[in-house]
Amino acid sequence: MGKEPEDTIASRISRELADRIVRGELAPGARLRQDHIAEEFQTSHVPVREAFRRLEAQGLAISEPRRGVRVASFDLAEVREVAEMRAALEVLALRHAARHLTPAILDAAEEATREGDAAADVRAWEEANRRFHRLILTPCGMSRLLASIDDLHAASARFLFSAWQSGWEKRTDHDHRAILLALRQGRTEEACGILEKHVQWIGRAPQGVKSGAPREAFAIVG
Amino acid sequence: MGKEPEDTIASRISRELADRIVRGELAPGARLRQDHIAEEFQTSHVPVREAFRRLEAQGLAISEPRRGVRVASFDLAEVREVAEMRAALEVLALRHAARHLTPAILDAAEEATREGDAAADVRAWEEANRRFHRLILTPCGMSRLLASIDDLHAASARFLFSAWQSGWEKRTDHDHRAILLALRQGRTEEACGILEKHVQWIGRAPQGVKSGAPREAFAIVG
DNA sequence: GGAATCAAAATTATCTATAATTTGAAAAGG
DNA sequence: CCTTTTCAAATTATAGATAATTTTGATTCC
Numbered sequence: 299m300g301k302e303p304e305d306t307i308a309s310r311i312s313r314e315l316a317d318r319i320v321r322g323e324l325a326p327g328a329r330l331r332q333d334h335i336a337e338e339f340q341t342s343h344v345p346v347r348e349a350f351r352r353l354e355a356q357g358l359a360i361s362e363p364r365r366g367v368r369v370a371s372f373d374l375a376e377v378r379e380v381a382e383m384r385a386a387l388e389v390l391a392l393r394h395a396a397r398h399l400t401p402a403i404l405d406a407a408e409e410a411t412r413e414g415d416a417a418a419d420v421r422a423w424e425e426a427n428r429r430f431h432r433l434i435l436t437p438c439g440m441s442r443l444l445a446s447i448d449d450l451h452a453a454s455a456r457f458l459f460s461a462w463q464s465g466w467e468k469r470t471d472h473d474h475r476a477i478l479l480a481l482r483q484g485r486t487e488e489a490c491g492i493l494e495k496h497v498q499w500i501g502r503a504p505q506g507v508k509s510g511a512p513r514e515a516f517a518i519v520g
Numbered sequence: 521m522g523k524e525p526e527d528t529i530a531s532r533i534s535r536e537l538a539d540r541i542v543r544g545e546l547a548p549g550a551r552l553r554q555d556h557i558a559e560e561f562q563t564s565h566v567p568v569r570e571a572f573r574r575l576e577a578q579g580l581a582i583s584e585p586r587r588g589v590r591v592a593s594f595d596l597a598e599v600r601e602v603a604e605m606r607a608a609l610e611v612l613a614l615r616h617a618a619r620h621l622t623p624a625i626l627d628a629a630e631e632a633t634r635e636g637d638a639a640a641d642v643r644a645w646e647e648a649n650r651r652f653h654r655l656i657l658t659p660c661g662m663s664r665l666l667a668s669i670d671d672l673h674a675a676s677a678r679f680l681f682s683a684w685q686s687g688w689e690k691r692t693d694h695d696h697r698a699i700l701l702a703l704r705q706g707r708t709e710e711a712c713g714i715l716e717k718h719v720q721w722i723g724r725a726p727q728g729v730k731s732g733a734p735r736e737a738f739a740i741v742g
Numbered sequence: 743g744g745a746a747t748c749a750a751a752a753t754t755a756t757c758t759a760t761a762a763t764t765t766g767a768a769a770a771g772g
Numbered sequence: 773c774c775t776t777t778t779c780a781a782a783t784t785a786t787a788g789a790t791a792a793t794t795t796t797g798a799t800t801c802c
Contacts, residue, residue: 305585306585308573344566344569347566347570348569348570348573351530351570351573351574351577352573352577355573355574355577355578356577357664363527363528375662376664379662379664379665380664382612382665383609383612383664383665383668386608386609386611386612387605387608387609389608390604390605390608440597440601442579442598442601442602442605443601443604443605446605446668
């Protein structure tokens with residue numbers, strides 16, 4: 299204990315910046331200035347530039363050749379795009395994971411659902427939701443597929459936070475329970491069907507907050 | 521004319537290395553040494569490291585924290601994984617692209633198919649095949665989805681080249697023609713169904729070449 | 743003869759410095 | 773008063789240099 303080895307500085311910066319972008323601390327369009335970030339992380343800008351390439355590949359940042367890097371912006375069309383990609387890929391993953399799902403895994407997923415229902419804020423709900431999806435999909439054992447899904451989850455979470463950053467209402471996740479029930483009874487295709495619709499359910503934010511521009515306020519909720 | 525602006529050195533290096541990996545010039549597991557590559561491209565190693573991050577995100581290279589970067593290796597399981605991901609995502613793209621397909625686009629796609637049938641070697645065939653898929657999918661207008669599909673195509677091409685690097689037999693692509701026919705008649709779902717199976721068709725390489733290890737020799741052919 | 747050890751060489755990861763480009767604002771001109 | 777031009781400050785992109793880690797290869801020991 300004491301000091302975490304933290305494999306490489308670039309990866310640490312990339313993770314931290316990704317978190318900030320997803321949480322909305324860094325607004326869409328905001329410039330990411332390498333020298334400032336380098337100073338904050340007590341490094342030079344070389345690792346920072348490497349982190350930028352990672353964020354670019356994740357779709358969280360956009361780099362214009364000699365003009366710097368900005369936080370990627372998004373619109374309703376992209377929210378839908380991400381939702382549909384998730385639907386397609388998560389269904390694929392679940393189809394392969396189904397045969398490897400154990401009662402223990404399904405119990406853990408049920409527990410994650412309970413935690414989501416009891417979540418006090420968006421942040422906690424998102425964490426529980428992501429854990430649910432990870433739990434039932436990871437057993438597919440397809441690393442490339444899982445990595446893609448993770449990136450899409452990050453994008454989803456970004457949209458989610460941007461819509462619900464102020465208000466948040468508790469609710470019970472019936473879809474998750476229906477999916478688990480179907481999986482427990484070995485009805486894989488039915489579970490896939492529910493998952494496919496569940497991920498594409500797009501919610502409308504309660505109301506436009508006092509943020510000046512009446513930005514589109516939609517978000518994936520699955 | 522004269523000198524290409526070539527946006528950034530890092531992107532040029534990344535493209536060139538990706539090409540070499542896909543073509544099989546750089547074997548799986550081969551080490552990518554930043555100083556050597558920097559010297560070859562007449563630059564320092566900073567842009568080289570940025571290019572590495574890009575290749576890593578594409579799944580073409582693997583970086584181990586203080587041990588350098590290697591060309592990613594792959595096995596039959598990953599070939600299948602990539603094929604299934606392509607099937608899922610290309611079908612999604614085609615579903616959205618269908619309404620925007622014009623006769624002109626379909627004619628161009630038919631021309632690409634003809635060129636593929638007439639191709640003298642794997643390389644030419646792969647180029648024509650990729651053009652076909654791009655032509656009918658691009659009109660979906662979903663940039664994130666198209667970028668993912670492009671990366672998967674690169675992986676597919678890598679497997680393809682690795683299997684057919686020596687022998688290559690001409691053949692007629694009936695699937696492409698059936699897809700175009702269905703699209704021309706407005707039967708989108710049927711076109712999607714054919715595309716889904718087409719992309720997942722996995723061929724067996726003619727014979728293991730004299731390459732020492734009897735590596736698995738399979739490849740996607742679609 | 744083969745495994746373990748240790749030092750030299752190669753290589754990675756990072757930092758500091760330099761060149762080139764862009765941005766933004768002030769000044770000049772219509 | 774608005775547009776265009778000019779110039780300085782800020783920022784990006786790359787180069788060169790340094791520290792630290794891993795490989796490699798020869799040598800010794802069993």
